[in-house]
Amino acid sequence: xxxxxxxxxxxxxxxxSDPQTDADGxxxxxxxxxxxxxxxxxxxxxxxxxxxxxxxxxWAFEIVSSSKDKxxxxxxxxxxxxxxxxxxxxxxxxxxxIQRAGAAGVPVPPxxxxxxxxxxxxxxxxxxxxEGEALAFRINRDEQFAAxxxxxxxxxxxxxxxxxxxxxxxxxxLPYRPAAVQLRDLQxxxxxxxxxxxxxxxxxxxxxxxxPEDKGNYGxxxxxxxxxxxxxxxxxxxxxxxxxxxxxxxxVEDIAYxxxxxxxxxxxxxxxxxxxTLGQLLDGYVAAGSPRPSDATIRxxxxxxxxxxxxxxxxxxxxxxxGASVTVERAMIGRRASEVELDLLDLLTGREGI
Amino acid sequence: MKAYPTSAVMLDGVVQYLRSEALPATGxxxxxxVSINILELVARELRQQDDAEAREHQRLVSLIGEGELExxxxxxxxxxxxxxxxxxxxKVAQHLRLTAMDRLAIDQPRYSAYRRAVESPANE
Numbered sequence: 001x002x003x004x005x006x007x008x009x010x011x012x013x014x015x016x017s018d019p020q021t022d023a024d025g026x027x028x029x030x031x032x033x034x035x036x037x038x039x040x041x042x043x044x045x046x047x048x049x050x051x052x053x054x055x056x057x058x059w060a061f062e063i064v065s066s067s068k069d070k071x072x073x074x075x076x077x078x079x080x081x082x083x084x085x086x087x088x089x090x091x092x093x094x095x096x097x098i099q100r101a102g103a104a105g106v107p108v109p110p111x112x113x114x115x116x117x118x119x120x121x122x123x124x125x126x127x128x129x130x131e132g133e134a135l136a137f138r139i140n141r142d143e144q145f146a147a148x149x150x151x152x153x154x155x156x157x158x159x160x161x162x163x164x165x166x167x168x169x170x171x172x173x174l175p176y177r178p179a180a181v182q183l184r185d186l187q188x189x190x191x192x193x194x195x196x197x198x199x200x201x202x203x204x205x206x207x208x209x210x211x212p213e214d215k216g217n218y219g220x221x222x223x224x225x226x227x228x229x230x231x232x233x234x235x236x237x238x239x240x241x242x243x244x245x246x247x248x249x250x251x252v253e254d255i256a257y258x259x260x261x262x263x264x265x266x267x268x269x270x271x272x273x274x275x276x277t278l279g280q281l282l283d284g285y286v287a288a289g290s291p292r293p294s295d296a297t298i299r300x301x302x303x304x305x306x307x308x309x310x311x312x313x314x315x316x317x318x319x320x321x322x323g324a325s326v327t328v329e330r331a332m333i334g335r336r337a338s339e340v341e342l343d344l345l346d347l348l349t350g351r352e353g354i
Numbered sequence: 355m356k357a358y359p360t361s362a363v364m365l366d367g368v369v370q371y372l373r374s375e376a377l378p379a380t381g382x383x384x385x386x387x388v389s390i391n392i393l394e395l396v397a398r399e400l401r402q403q404d405d406a407e408a409r410e411h412q413r414l415v416s417l418i419g420e421g422e423l424e425x426x427x428x429x430x431x432x433x434x435x436x437x438x439x440x441x442x443x444x445k446v447a448q449h450l451r452l453t454a455m456d457r458l459a460i461d462q463p464r465y466s467a468y469r470r471a472v473e474s475p476a477n478e
Binding site for chain 2 (some may be wrong): 327339
């Protein structure tokens, strides 16, 4: 694949494994893992590095099981020796959450194995590969999804309700990120940003003055719930991906995030993901037993989420070290902070209504 | 002597060549496509930035008073942060919006919110 080296965010220093040379023993260890732990044989020719997603390598591969069935799997991993970014929860907790979400009826890929140190493959997990489309602009435009598109927002509402109702009493430690904590982080991020934006200052001040009263009604928040992190088939949402930004916080954050213009991919009038309306999403959310949030709270989290994405755009365009160059993809993402400026002004001055 | 052709016009030629010859030769390589987008952005910046900054400077002078562009930008950001400039003031709101629009005209003129604002500049 032409863009095999790209990753959307995370560490620029990672040296990707190359199956042709197998210099780091990746393929050999994959053979051993599949044979010893998954009870099958790796089809080496099927091993393919996928692009994008997260601060991790993503690989697709096939194994032939002991009963001669072909099984398609996904490996997400951070190679040994590559440091984790300071944002994600790590693959072990991510896998735990995905399993718990699956048990609660949330569509997720089934976890086949969480990597252990002995596997020699770094940290990560192997899951089933869900067939379907993850590219947002195809979900929003392809004919094969035309019939399901009007139902996607309601489905997302139901999925979010299921996520937000997950019982976390025996969960591993998750970051606690209510509004006040996130606002403090964004203030710090803007202070350290390479340039300053008056619109971002305005948003920070607005957030400070409109901080919702702390009602303590916190739950699991996916943290990156948007078009682009969903797998969709002709029958609707088949999987929710990328749980690495999950945290404890205000669930309304997820509702607001999938409603940002940044994730509408040109369909500005279709508030949710560029495929549906907020009303449809909230109908699904309430029908699945979660409380209807106020417009004001949704707006608050839209402004928080939009500002966060804008500041992340600049962070991603930062060279990995002094004098080093940044990839063309990351450089271009840096210039998307201007999109967020206009979105924020539309939200703050009421042009973009709830 | 004034330079001829301008750097923006020279970049147009590079973009034209990369798009019609080099991109197909790479089979539509992702990084090649992004690189072409960057060169187009730089060409827009070369054409538009001086005027955009002159307009921004003029607005800041009328809001704050005389000064260098960078210093006035900082003062405006500080004024927004401490509330001495308020978006409820139409002059402040207009400055923020026009500055964002000029920035987007260079960075991402195809962005949906920019297109909407250009096509139906309601209440501006």
